[in-house]
Amino acid sequence: MMLIFGGLAAFLLPELPPLPDPVSSPAIWEHVSEMAVIVALFGAGMRIDEIGSWGRWRPATRLLAVAMPLTIIAVALLxxxxxxxxxxxxxxxGAILAPTDPVLASDVQVGPPHKGEERPVRFALTTEAGLNDGLAFPFVYLALFVAHEGITPVTWGLEWIGKDVIYKIVIGGVVGWAGGRALGFVLFNIPRNAALAETGSGVIALAGVFLCYGSSELIEGYGFIAVAVMGFTLRRIEKENDFHRRLHDFSEAIEHGLTALILVAFGSVLPVLLADLIWTHVAIALLLILVVRPVTGWISLLGTSLSARERLVVAIYGVRGIGSIYYLAYATSQGEIEEQAELWSIVAIVVLLSTILHGFTGGRAMEWLRPPGRQNEKAAGATEQF
Known part of the structure; x- marks a missing residue:
């Protein structure tokens, strides 16, 4: 609705100063969306109460290792x-449309810390959204390599695999783990007789999140992976402390504020971005949302412990949104990518359709998964159970 509101405001109030066009001025869109994704990824890591067994992580692992690469290939071919x-x-x-968005997918993710039992569907979608933004980055760099040096892997293949695939992922994970441990020590042990966690100062914790992100980027690791791992690591420290819930709520409030700002702003520039829209762009968007993601998601989840209904919901609800805006703004700001207007047009229609289709049906899908005889209970109960 916020996208539509922004679009209507731009249409009905033409005297309003126009916002920067993402095609010609991607930098501002890159930085604002980057902040929203950072906070959302940290929050996704904070939501996971229990690690559980390997079987619990198998669906998310399959989504990351199978569904995401297949989606990238399918979208690239389209x-x-x-x-x-x-x-x-x-x-x-393919790289910017493959990840599930951690910002707009909150309706189908697990609840805040200490919320209660985490059902497989919400757990899979939360852990997928928390990690796949960072794991899509190597493919963004792959596109930049091809744009700059051509389809000649012999000249850039080793650098891409060694640095962009292996080094940056590992460094992001290590920095995130170290940052989570360090922040936990600061919050819960310094000073010993008045731990900072007892003051409820979420600002200090959020400062630590951005410090972790910046530190990872400074040594060329993936900051998105770092902040997701940081949230997950911090959640393991003093697990029962109420500060985890307060910190999550504080970061979620910031996330919602940034999300509203970005969606209204993006909605206001939709008329400009969709001016270049043609039927092939709409076809790609519909195929991605209705065919590619559901099929690749379903294939990746075969053999897991999820039921057919659960596999279907996880496969369908790969929400696309602010993460895609960030990736495209980042890539186009590098100055190497052609056909920027066409790419923005496709991403704009994908974000619009995904926001509408997934946003209006997510609650019903979670209700559909509830045990028979309990599907008429309040939606809040559905949130707690799934």
Whole structure:
């Protein structure tokens, strides 16, 4: 609704000063969306109360290792075959549209710390959203390599695999773990007789999150992975302390504020972005939302402990949103990508359709998963159970 509100405001009030066009001025969109994703990823890590067994993580692992690469390949092929994009632009399109958005997918994720039992569907979607933004980054760099040096892996293949795939992922995870441990020590042990956690100062914790992100980026690790791992690590320290819930609520309030700002702003520039919209762009968006993600998600979850209904919901609810805006703004700000107007047009229609379709049906899908005889209870109960 906020996207539509922003679009209507721009249409009905043409005298309002226009916001920067993402095509010509991607930097501001990159930085604002980056902040929203950072806070959302940290919050996703904070939501996980219990680690559980390996079987509990298998669906998310499958989504990351199978569904995401298959989605990138499928969208890239659609970009080349349907929209006639260059190979570099098509790979970039696949990379930015493959991850499940951690910001807009909160309705189908687990609840705040200490909320209660975490059902498999919400757990899978939460852990997937928490990690796949960082894991999509190597494919963004792959597109930048191809755009700059051409389809010649012999010249850049080793650097891409060694640095962008292995080094940056590992460094992001290590920095996130170390940052979580350090922040936990500061919050719960310094000073010993008046732990900072008891003051409820979420500002200090959020400062630590951005410090962790910046530290990871400074040594060329993936900051998105770092903050997700940091949230997960911090949640393991003093697990029963009420500060975890207060910190989550504080970060969620910031996340919601940034989300509202970005969605209204993005809605206001939708008329500009959709001016270049053609039927092939709409076709790619619909195929991604209605075919590619559901099919790749379903395939990746075969053999897991999820029931058919649970697999279907997890496969369908790969929400696309602010993370895609960030990735495209980041890539286009590098100045190497062609067909930027076409890419923004496709991403804009994907975000619009995903927000509407997934946003209006997410609650019903969670209700559909509830045991027979309990499907008429309040939606709040559904949130607690799933």
């Amino acid at each position: 970009g080349v075959g349907v929209a006639s994009l260059s190979f570099a632009s098509a790979v970039l399109l």
